[in-house]
Each structure stands twice: as structure tokens, then as C-alpha cells.
Amino acid sequence: MTNKQLTHLRSFIEARIEAIEASLAEDDPESKPVAPDVAIGRLSRLESMQSQQMNLAQQRRQREERERLQNALDRIEKGIYGTCAYCLSPISYERLEAMPDAVVCMSCAR
Numbered sequence: 001m002t003n004k005q006l007t008h009l010r011s012f013i014e015a016r017i018e019a020i021e022a023s024l025a026e027d028d029p030e031s032k033p034v035a036p037d038v039a040i041g042r043l044s045r046l047e048s049m050q051s052q053q054m055n056l057a058q059q060r061r062q063r064e065e066r067e068r069l070q071n072a073l074d075r076i077e078k079g080i081y082g083t084c085a086y087c088l089s090p091i092s093y094e095r096l097e098a099m100p101d102a103v104v105c106m107s108c109a110r
């Protein structure tokens with residue numbers, strides 16, 4: 001992987017972390033007042049609870065992704081980014097571009 005590619009991936013990761021943080025801040029239930037029932041419209045109470053559950057699940061996924069991305073930044077700092085954690089061979093740039101938080105190469109992931 002060239003330095004240019006690494007820089008590109010790094011800014012991609014940083015932008016993704018920022019986007020996740022913005023989305024998490026927006027979804028924070030404590031950051032906005034609880035909508036009164038009328039605001040829910042046609043949604044039943046059950047549906048609104050289900051959608052809340054889905055929101056929570058999505059937030060959890062976003063936090064997990066943010067953590068993986070931050071780990072990726074750590075690995076860039078340590079100079080071990082793009083090296084497979086299992087077989088220590090380089091992870092292809094194409095794979096990292098599609099999945100910048102990948103820690104194992106394509107063959108180890110199978």
C-alpha cells in the first residue's frame with residue numbers, strides 16, 4: 001500500500017467517524033424532548049416501541065463501527081494497519097477501501 005493510499009483511507013475513516021458521531025448525537029434520546037403521542041401519528045404504541053428498539057439497535061451498531069474505525073486509526077498510528085491479524089500478510093487495498101476497519105485478509109476472513 002502506498003502512502004497516498006494510506007492517507008486516503010485515513011481521511012475516509014476519520015470522515016466516517018465524524019458522520020457516526022453526528023448521527024449518534026442527533027439520535028440521542030436525551031438530547032430532544034419525548035414526542036407526545038399525537039406526534040406519532042398513525043403508529044401504534046407498539047410500533048413506536050419497536051421503532052425505538054430499532055433505533056437503539058442501530059445506535060449500538062454505530063458505536064461498534066466507530067470503535068472498529070478508531071482501532072483502525074490506532075493501527076495506522078502504530079504502522080501495522082493493513083496487515084492481517086492472523087497470517088500477517090498484507091490486506092489488499094481494494095478490501096480496505098471497501099471495509100477500512102478490516103483486520104484480517106480476504107482468505108483468513110473466509
Ligand SMILES: [Zn+2]
Pocket residue numbers: 084085086087088089104105106107108109
Ligand atoms: Zn490473513
